[in-house]
Amino acid sequence: MDSKRIKILIVVSLMVMEGFVWTITSPISAWSLGIIGGADGPEKIIISDKGTEDRNTQKDNEDLENPPKEDRPPGDEPAQTENEKTRKALIQEAKEKGLLILVNKQHTVDRNYKPEDLKEIRYYAPDRSASSRYMRAEAADAFHKLVEAAALENMELVMTTAYRSYDFQKTLFDNYVAKEGEEAANRYSAKPGQSEHQTGLSVDVTSASVGYQLTDKFGETKEGIWLAEHAHLFGFIIRFPEGKEAITGYLYEPWHIRYVGVEAATEIYEQGLTLEEYLDQQSE
Ligand SMILES: [Zn+2]
Structure with missing residues (x-):
């Protein structure tokens, strides 16, 4: 390989690298994000967001076991009453069966x-x-x-x-x-x-x-x-x-x-x- 070809190679490499840096740091980086989004789906998939998803899943499990009252949607109140009714009915049924x-x-x-x-x-x-x-x-x-x-x-x-x-x-x-x-x-x-x-x-x-x-x-x-x-x-x-x-x-x-x-x-x-x-x- 002669020195001219090496120089050309270096110049081309620098151009490519500069282009890459520009893409990452550019304020109009939607292009690169678009690629990521296109391949992996919406931003939610990005690792930093996955952490949030995991935490949410864990919280859901905790909530199932011990639902904080203020977090319950208003529609849940009748369901609680319904459970209480079912519970009482089952106890009553057990009593009637002796x-x-x-x-x-x-x-x-x-x-x-x-x-x-x-x-x-x-x-x-x-x-x-x-x-x-x-x-x-x-x-x-x-x-x-x-x-x-x-x-x-x-x-x-x-x-x-x-x-x-x-x-x-x-x-x-x-x-x-x-x-x-x-x-x-x-x-x-x-x-x-x-x-x-x-x-x-x-x-x-x-x-x-x-x-x-x-x-x-x-x-x-x-x-x-x-x-x-x-x-x-x-x-x-x-x-x-x-x-x-x-x-x-x-x-x-x-x-x-x-x-x-x-x-x-x-x-x-x-x-x-x-x-x-x-x-x-x-x-x-
Ligand atoms: Zn016994």
Whole structure:
């Protein structure tokens, strides 16, 4: 390459570079922006704006969880009322179906009461009474869904006892009294007529990790923790929570769940209530 050609090359290069700088710094830079806009769409796509988009998306998520009142468009107010109506209607429906029945040491169930819609449970510990393998149909279906959801997370949950007749409860209680005396038996077992197992809405749940026993240790297993955190999604509550003995009349039972329907169960779970407290609140 001779020196003349090199000079020409340098001059041409300088011209190109100058042209480029002019394009970028020129006040009439719509040309270059136009190219960008044409290839990538509107200015929103430009990286600096994308940051704004991300922040907006994040804010939308936060807003969904906790909508600030002043940000709500006026049209949302009726929707809130609508939700409240739906909530009340669902609670009322649960009440009418008898799902919110209160059975405890103060509120007994009639000796002759037996639910008419008992349905057999599919998932059970094999060495327990087959006659206790039933729940009211809606509760049984919900229990099946709960067990199947746990199985998807590699956890095996089974029931030991669900429905118990008045006479079966009487036999159980009499046996406990014979073994440990009535005072002790009263703290962990219900007298006949005082057990919500007779309603067909309760079920005792356990897993292989505790040898299918009903023990406090179940509450510390991954299955027990999962149950406590997810039962409400299927309409169940941990009926005798830890530290609530004075209200429920029973010691902590991480294995005993009670069906009340999804709406009530979710409210009870979110507010950390017992069924007794929740029903008190409802009647106010
Ligand atoms: Zn139980």
